[in-house]
Amino acid sequence: MGPFWKYTFLTFFFWTNFLISSYVDSKHLSGQKEARDVDLCNECTSCMCFPHHTLDFSCDVVINYGRDFCENYICFHNITCPTVSTTIETTTAPPLPVTCNKTSVITAVALNKPIGDPSASACPDTTYQSPGSLLTQYCGIPLVSNWKQGRKVIDECHSNPNNTLSYTPVSTFAHGHHGVMSGIFIRCINGGFSIIAQTCTTTPSVVNITHGSLYHLTDFHFVLL
Incomplete structure (x- = not known):
């Protein structure tokens, strides 16, 4: 990893943890019970429910904080993972003609x-x-x-x-x-x-x-x- 990318990664990691920590502290002290951002809640839910459906490493931070972090400080409600339908539509193949030897x-x-x-x-x-x-x-x-x-x-x-x-x-x-x-x-x-x-x-x-x-x-x- 070159110096530029190493610096970018460390900067991103520092500010990500800083903002999350600040946000957790502010919500904890104020006791507010509404989500600051619906999109943020959706992202948090996605990371909790489908951690392997994304290639973005930012989910790792959320997963490390755990489900309680998302429920108590981001969404302010219990997270219910959506059910993924596995139903496969099938069609009946039409009868086939036959050729003899x-x-x-x-x-x-x-x-x-x-x-x-x-x-x-x-x-x-x-x-x-x-x-x-x-x-x-x-x-x-x-x-x-x-x-x-x-x-x-x-x-x-x-x-x-x-x-x-x-x-x-x-x-x-x-x-x-x-x-x-x-x-x-x-x-x-x-x-x-x-x-x-x-x-x-x-x-x-x-x-x-x-x-x-x-x-x-x-x-x-x-x-x-």
Whole structure:
């Protein structure tokens, strides 16, 4: 510390202690019960309640004198520290679309082999696997009971026939709940769309969903998480 800064610091320290001591003595002798300066009381309260919220070393002087100094000679009332709210506002994230593993899905079709998953329901004929198994295995989505209903597939094909995301899970839904059929969306076609699906009687294959299909065209929705 240079001579100039050392002199400045010592001068400040001397006058700070002198003024505080003089102020304490005058208030003690006069017995006045009102604060000389509201701002000074606020500063004193801040130093007492939040000593680590400031980088100003002047709080050290006040803290050394203690809470009684602030209450009896500065504020003339008991100091009540304000409560700091720790409530954090949270927002619910919107459901997210899912993308399936394209390579694995194509391989399943090529091998003509049912794809099973322990978390999905079982078929009466254990030679085959349920439609949901293909999605839980290759789309990384949780139990069927946790699936959320997204936009209708056919509506998406009508509005974005060339931009609809391929290899995303779809399923029939009834009253917001997963239906009996599910698959992996491939593309929009004339009058409907194509999916890769397996059932309890068929292996993974490409299925065209149109107005004449076994499953109702308008029942299919994208699966969201």
